Amino acid sequence: MADYRIIEVRxxxxxxxxxxxxxxxxKGCPQYVPALHSDQVKSLTKVSSLKYCTRVMWLALDxxxxxxxxxxxxxxxxxxRYGTRRARFGxxxxxxxxxxxxxxxxxxxxxxxSQGMDEIHGPLYYNTLGKQGMLVEGFENLAPFNCIxxxxxxxxLVTALGYRKECDWLQYKMKADQGVPDKMAAIAExxxxxxxxxxGDIDSLKHDKALVREFFRIYNESFAESVYNFVPFxxxxxxxxxxxxIGLLDRRLCCFLLDENREIAAFGISxxxxxxxLQKAKGSMFPFGWIHFLRALRKFDTIDLMLxxxxxxxxxxxxxSVYHCIMAKKYQDAQVRWAIANPQIxxxxxxxxxxxxxxxxxxxxxxxxxxx
Numbered sequence: 014m015a016d017y018r019i020i021e022v023r024x025x026x027x028x029x030x031x032x033x034x035x036x037x038x039x040k041g042c043p044q045y046v047p048a049l050h051s052d053q054v055k056s057l058t059k060v061s062s063l064k065y066c067t068r069v070m071w072l073a074l075d076x077x078x079x080x081x082x083x084x085x086x087x088x089x090x091x092x093x094r095y096g097t098r099r100a101r102f103g104x105x106x107x108x109x110x111x112x113x114x115x116x117x118x119x120x121x122x123x124x125x126x127s128q129g130m131d132e133i134h135g136p137l138y139y140n141t142l143g144k145q146g147m148l149v150e151g152f153e154n155l156a157p158f159n160c161i162x163x164x165x166x167x168x169x170l171v172t173a174l175g176y177r178k179e180c181d182w183l184q185y186k187m188k189a190d191q192g193v194p195d196k197m198a199a200i201a202e203x204x205x206x207x208x209x210x211x212x213g214d215i216d217s218l219k220h221d222k223a224l225v226r227e228f229f230r231i232y233n234e235s236f237a238e239s240v241y242n243f244v245p246f247x248x249x250x251x252x253x254x255x256x257x258x259i260g261l262l263d264r265r266l267c268c269f270l271l272d273e274n275r276e277i278a279a280f281g282i283s284x285x286x287x288x289x290x291l292q293k294a295k296g297s298m299f300p301f302g303w304i305h306f307l308r309a310l311r312k313f314d315t316i317d318l319m320l321x322x323x324x325x326x327x328x329x330x331x332x333x334s335v336y337h338c339i340m341a342k343k344y345q346d347a348q349v350r351w352a353i354a355n356p357q358i359x360x361x362x363x364x365x366x367x368x369x370x371x372x373x374x375x376x377x378x379x380x381x382x383x384x385x
């Protein structure tokens with residue numbers, strides 16, 4: 014029997030081992046998509062969420078060989094908003110050994126209890142901007158770049174250790190070149206005229222800081238009630254997300270609608286799939302990883318639907334049909350064949366919008382919870 018031990022990640026060397034462990038664990042797995050190591054360093058050490066979140070990282074070792082990793086997180090803004098005393102775990106990866114999983118999760122649970130928590134759930138990020146949800150269905154499919162991929166045995170390990178389902182996120186794959194039903198297109202056109210909606214210029218969003226602030230204010234407000242576990246983003250988090258996202262917007266794949274007061278009413282954002290590019294880059298943009306990204310952004314037939322939403326006053330008005338029609342036309346013009354939707358909580362009625370299109374369940378993700 015192996016003599017496993019666990020260490021807290023404190024040095025740069027251990028951080029590198031923490032980040033690179035899944036690349037070794039999933040070596041040869043065609044569905045796994047490695048994250049850029051530079052992005053992982055930033056997420057684990059530099060993002061503004063760490064100004065209010067507590068975060069501890071651990072590595073499980075067999076001798077000196079990493080066999081698992083986990084991150085314990087406490088988000089006090091989440092606990093205050095929902096009246097809970099919950100910790101969360103993230104960055105959870107392990108070999109197929111119940112003792113390693115027990116060591117990792119048990120360490121996170123003990124730490125959480127020492128911080129006054131009475132529950133732990135995950136896998137989750139600091140907030141809803143990062144990867145969350147353990148894959149429980151769709152293992153045969155290529156993972157989107159912004160989503161977790163894990164082996165099927167993870168579910169067996171965590172449930173054996175007393176974790177139960179808290180919620181599921183559903184992720185659908187659709188034919189992107191099928192257009193929209195005539196009835197929906199007619200309704201969308203009438204709504205566009207009735208509400209005097211116009212399509213904004215994506216390039217202006219890239220250069221107009223006031224419009225960017227307005228966009229992320231709507232972004233914040235539109236998800237306040239519909240996104241599970243949502244906690245409004247801080248100004249610094251919004252600035253970070255804007256710096257990372259806005260410059261990459263492609264007018265062929267994005268749109269936002271303005272009302273008659275030139276305020277943002279709704280938006281839809283998608284990106285070319287970069288999963289294959291990340292696989293070829295093997296965790297680094299240099300020396301040649303950037304070439305694969307450039308190629309992926311120029312020529313693609315699959316996209317990831319990242320974000321779509323409406324300002325609170327425009328929700329439940331049918332405005333979603335307007336930007337769906339606009340986006341569908343853009344996809345046809347760009348010769349996109351497939352679209353992978355962002356994960357949506359299974360209880361969110363908004364997932365019913367995909368019933369209008371030819372679609373199939375692509376992946377199912379799960380958040381687990383345990384009383385401690």
